Amino acid sequence: MRWDRFFEDVEDQLASEWEAERAALETEAERLRLSRLSLHERLAALSGGGAETIAVGVDAGADAVITAPIVGLGADWLLLSPWGSRAGAALVPLAAIVSVSLPHADLLRSARPDAASASTVARRATFGFAVRDVVRRRAGVSVHTRDGRTLSGTIDRAGADHLDLALHDAGAPRRASDIVGYRLVPFSSIAWIAVDGAPARPV
Incomplete structure (x- = not known):
């Protein structure tokens, strides 16, 4: 025994x-x-338009926290919809993100991304590509810089690493008589861009 x-x-x-x-x-x-696992892959798991899309809090520095669903994701940028439509979007370079806040369950879900969550086309679309799309639309913008300044106007051109901004009042159309100046803005200085008459401050 x-x-x-x-x-x-x-x-x-x-x-x-x-x-x-x-x-x-x-x-x-x-x-x-x-x-x-990259930040891009985790954000891709949180983006889209499905039932699981949630609002995240994106801290873009200079006291700017934008709470909204991620509606688009490129190679080095994301697009948020804090004002309920693409017409009021926030374009954020990934390099400007200080942190992303989200519920714990979604944090865990983002750690197991779906391989198909981001298309190969979206992965190749750079921040410059997204800015050139804003140029093509002739949309009014507010460019928020990493040091906390806001420049309002219309983006006339986008180069490889910078944009040309015609300065005028926020929400006003671009008219030669209303232009008060021009700025070359390096992409590296941009915290986020509010597109199409979105509010000057994040929500």
């Missing part, structure tokens, strides 16, 4: 050690998977 118990104890111990080793391997594999 003692030998039977001995073998049972050995089997239990081996099973326990095997389970512990398997759990350790799974933990290490999970750590490795997470170490390869």
Whole structure:
């Protein structure tokens, strides 16, 4: 009887050690998977127009926290819809993001992104591409810089790493008589761009 118990104890111990080793391997594999996960992939898991789309709080620095759903995501930027439509959108370079706040369940969901959550076309569309789309639409903008300043007007051109901004009153159409100046604005100085008469301050 003692030998039977001995073998049972050995089997239990081996099973326990095997389970512990398997759990350790799974933990290490999970750590490795997470170490390869990018911010872009996590934001892609939170974007779109489906039932699971949620509002996130994007801190773009200079006391600007924009709380809104992510409605678009490019190679190095995201598009938020804090005013309920694409006509009132906020274009944010990923490099300007200080942090993103969201509920814990969605934080965990973003750590398991769907491989199909971002299209290959969207992944190739750079911030410059998105700004050139705003130029094409001739939309009025408020360019919020990382140091807390706001420049209102219309973007006339977008280069590889900067934009040309014709300054005029927010919400007014671009008329030569209303232009009060011009600015070259490097993309690296931009915290976010409010498009099409969106409010001057984030909500």
